[in-house]
Amino acid sequence: MNAELSNGILTAKFSTRGAELIALEKDGHDLLWSGDPAVWGFHAPILFPICGGLKDDKYLYRGKKYELKKHGFARTAEFAIEEQEDERIVFLLRSNDETMKSYPFPFEFRVIYTLSGAALRVDYRMKNPSDDELYFSVGAHEGFACPEGIEEYSVLFETPEDLDSTILVGNLLDRKTRNLGRGVCELPLKYSYFDVDAQVFLSLKSRRVTLLNRRTGAKIEVDFPGHDAFLLWTKPGAKYICLEPWCGCPDFVDSDGRPEHKELLIRLNAGEETTRSHTIRV
Numbered sequence: 001m002n003a004e005l006s007n008g009i010l011t012a013k014f015s016t017r018g019a020e021l022i023a024l025e026k027d028g029h030d031l032l033w034s035g036d037p038a039v040w041g042f043h044a045p046i047l048f049p050i051c052g053g054l055k056d057d058k059y060l061y062r063g064k065k066y067e068l069k070k071h072g073f074a075r076t077a078e079f080a081i082e083e084q085e086d087e088r089i090v091f092l093l094r095s096n097d098e099t100m101k102s103y104p105f106p107f108e109f110r111v112i113y114t115l116s117g118a119a120l121r122v123d124y125r126m127k128n129p130s131d132d133e134l135y136f137s138v139g140a141h142e143g144f145a146c147p148e149g150i151e152e153y154s155v156l157f158e159t160p161e162d163l164d165s166t167i168l169v170g171n172l173l174d175r176k177t178r179n180l181g182r183g184v185c186e187l188p189l190k191y192s193y194f195d196v197d198a199q200v201f202l203s204l205k206s207r208r209v210t211l212l213n214r215r216t217g218a219k220i221e222v223d224f225p226g227h228d229a230f231l232l233w234t235k236p237g238a239k240y241i242c243l244e245p246w247c248g249c250p251d252f253v254d255s256d257g258r259p260e261h262k263e264l265l266i267r268l269n270a271g272e273e274t275t276r277s278h279t280i281r282v
């Protein structure tokens with residue numbers, strides 16, 4: 001099932017599968033990747049309740065092992081539309097018997113999209129309705145169309161950065177980094193950066209990045225306060241780039257598999273609720 005918001009400037013289209021943003025249109029042009037299944041069959045999947053991979057796809061909680069695949073289950077789960085107005089829509093996913101098999105926590109997870117002028121705000125709201133703790137991560141994975149290929153584009157940072165990217169070993173993070181530039185505010189994109197999958201930045205000062213088409217000057221800005229990780233990803237030769245603010249990260253190679261020890265994981269106590277937000281501005 002699909003849904004749509006429009007305010008005369010932007011039109012946003014969604015699927016209840018994964019509460020996924022599947023189109024973001026301005027002046028008749030879709031800014032998102034098409035979702036071509038022959039290349040990458042998503043547009044903007046939501047990563048929940050983990051971001052990235054776990055060691056052996058497993059974790060240990062209170063003496064019991066659970067299996068949870070890379071990026072979690074939300075991106076293929078069917079969400080309910082809880083509310084819809086002209087410029088705002090709320091999707092809801094609740095824990096159920098199936099989710100409890102891999103993620104033994106009662107939860108209410110809402111994804112709220114709000115149009116405002118030339119901006120789309122995305123809120124991830126997590127509530128713990130139980131009388132016990134829970135742990136989770138959440139992350140965005142919007143793929144923006146790059147019809148000319150990504151090497152015509154740059155990523156701009158709001159403040160000078162030492163671009164230390166944590167090295168991926170399969171689905172896991174090494175304790176080593178590679179540097180893509182020191183004291184830089186612009187990263188011209190290269191396909192060779194993605195021969196090793198994603199670029200993973202865990203120490204950025206910036207909480208705003210801009211995708212710049214160097215040929216036309218067109219820009220897409222992403223603000224992500226409250227997110228401690230930021231990733232860039234594409235497939236070599238593909239015509240999109242994913243700008244990914246995460247509240248979480250993959251396991252490191254030396255992980256002990258215990259959520260209470262995992263870097264960047266969010267803990268919610270009984271009855272607590274928290275929201276993480278990012279905004280796409282055209």
